[in-house]
Amino acid sequence: MTPSLANGRFLITGGTGSFGQTMVDRLLSTGAAEVRVLSRDESKQDAMRLRLRDDRVRYYVGDVRDLDTVSKASRGVQFVFHAAALKQVPSCEFFPLEAVRTNILGSANVADAAVQNGVEAVVFLSTDKAVYPVNAMGMSKGLMEKVAQAHTRNNPGARTRICIVRYGNVMCSRGSVIPLFLDQIGNGVPLTVTDPEMTRFLMSLPESVELVEHAFQHGRSGDIFIKKARACTIGDLATAMCNLFEVPAKIEVLGIRHGEKLHETLASQEELARAEDLGQFLRVPVDSRDLNYSLYFEEGDPRRHHPWDYTSHNAERLDVTDVMRLLDTLPEVRARLTEVMDLAGAGRA
Numbered sequence: 569m570t571p572s573l574a575n576g577r578f579l580i581t582g583g584t585g586s587f588g589q590t591m592v593d594r595l596l597s598t599g600a601a602e603v604r605v606l607s608r609d610e611s612k613q614d615a616m617r618l619r620l621r622d623d624r625v626r627y628y629v630g631d632v633r634d635l636d637t638v639s640k641a642s643r644g645v646q647f648v649f650h651a652a653a654l655k656q657v658p659s660c661e662f663f664p665l666e667a668v669r670t671n672i673l674g675s676a677n678v679a680d681a682a683v684q685n686g687v688e689a690v691v692f693l694s695t696d697k698a699v700y701p702v703n704a705m706g707m708s709k710g711l712m713e714k715v716a717q718a719h720t721r722n723n724p725g726a727r728t729r730i731c732i733v734r735y736g737n738v739m740c741s742r743g744s745v746i747p748l749f750l751d752q753i754g755n756g757v758p759l760t761v762t763d764p765e766m767t768r769f770l771m772s773l774p775e776s777v778e779l780v781e782h783a784f785q786h787g788r789s790g791d792i793f794i795k796k797a798r799a800c801t802i803g804d805l806a807t808a809m810c811n812l813f814e815v816p817a818k819i820e821v822l823g824i825r826h827g828e829k830l831h832e833t834l835a836s837q838e839e840l841a842r843a844e845d846l847g848q849f850l851r852v853p854v855d856s857r858d859l860n861y862s863l864y865f866e867e868g869d870p871r872r873h874h875p876w877d878y879t880s881h882n883a884e885r886l887d888v889t890d891v892m893r894l895l896d897t898l899p900e901v902r903a904r905l906t907e908v909m910d911l912a913g914a915g916r917a
């Protein structure tokens with residue numbers, strides 16, 4: 569039976585983050601019986617408590633690095649959405665072991681706690697940076713995916729299903745480039761662009777929630793769900809922001825940063841060879857072949873071949889006008905546009 573959001577009992581790790589808060593809103597509006605938020609920052613939880621004022625939400629202060637904490641928070645829930653992560657590329661680059669502790673070992677704790685507590689389904693949130701990773705954040709997320717899939721392979725018939733969702737940049741998520749460009753436009757300073765030709769997939773927060781919902785409702789254990797997305801160059805993104813706010817396009821080119829890729833990959837050739845096309849999504853099932861050594865060396869699968877990776881370079885490309893249209897749908901951008909118009913109106917009065 570397809571699980572439903574209504575009347576369910578949920579745990580969201582990293583529940584005070586951009587994704588977590590959007591997911592909590594969605595669960596409450598669809599009639600969840602209980603939503604637990606596990607995160608490290610008590611002040612963010614307090615702000616969330618004041619914003620929501622809903623008794624169905626319960627707050628757990630703690631870190632996924634601690635199995636006991638995760639286990640207590642998972643007791644009695646049916647579904648877990650695992651969003652807690654160290655996700656800033658530079659901080660993981662400078663402190664890779666911290667990324668190991670949170671993104672890999674913390675995720676293993678989430679899986680173990682779910683199995684111990686008989687949770688029905690867990691969805692792990694991953695990123696395009698996990699594919700052919702070049703930075704510690706992506707590497708740790710890649711290993712997180714492997715931890716989830718090994719759980720499936722090693723526990724056939726387990727009650728707990730563990731799926732993965734993978735997506736590209738979420739527009740306007742905390743600390744990302746669009747809020748930075750908004751501030752730079754507000755302060756009248758040039759937009760700092762790393763490389764105008766760099767490309768990124770663009771996705772909205774509600775789309776990331778939709779993908780997680782799809783995985784939790786339809787995923788088989790070990791599946792990776794990928795949301796098909798459109799991409800743009802960062803030069804076009806900066807130009808679109810300036811056009812939207814009707815300011816001259818002043819751009820300062822910084823150069824590519826430590827640990828960055830020019831283009832991201834959402835799915836590798838190897839994954840695409842096994843993927844099922846579900847229209848808006850791709851489903852990559854776990855390769856569940858027995859890892860017993862003789863089979864590993866003697867039984868390959870010669871039919872499996874796909875000629876290209878799915879990258880932000882070869883994906884459907886948005887031009888400046890498309891990006892302007894997309895930006896105009898974002899609540900954060902709309903709010904800033906309204907402020908600017910109000911200020912202009914006050915200036916004329």
Ligand SMILES: O=c1ccn([C@@H]2O[C@H](COP(=O)(O)OP(=O)(O)O[C@H]3O[C@H](CO)[C@@H](O)[C@H](O)[C@H]3O)[C@@H](O)[C@H]2O)c(=O)[nH]1
Pocket residue numbers: 655656657695696697735736737738743744745746748760761762763766767768802825828832
């Ligand atoms: O001052 C800046 C900062 C960033 N960029 C560029 O803008 C793009 C997006 O940057 P940002 O929003 O910082 O995202 P990423 O570094 O691509 O990584 C984000 O997107 C990932 C998903 O791909 C998430 O997992 C990460 O947590 C999140 O940091 C990149 O091409 C950057 O080079 C600029 O041009 N100028």
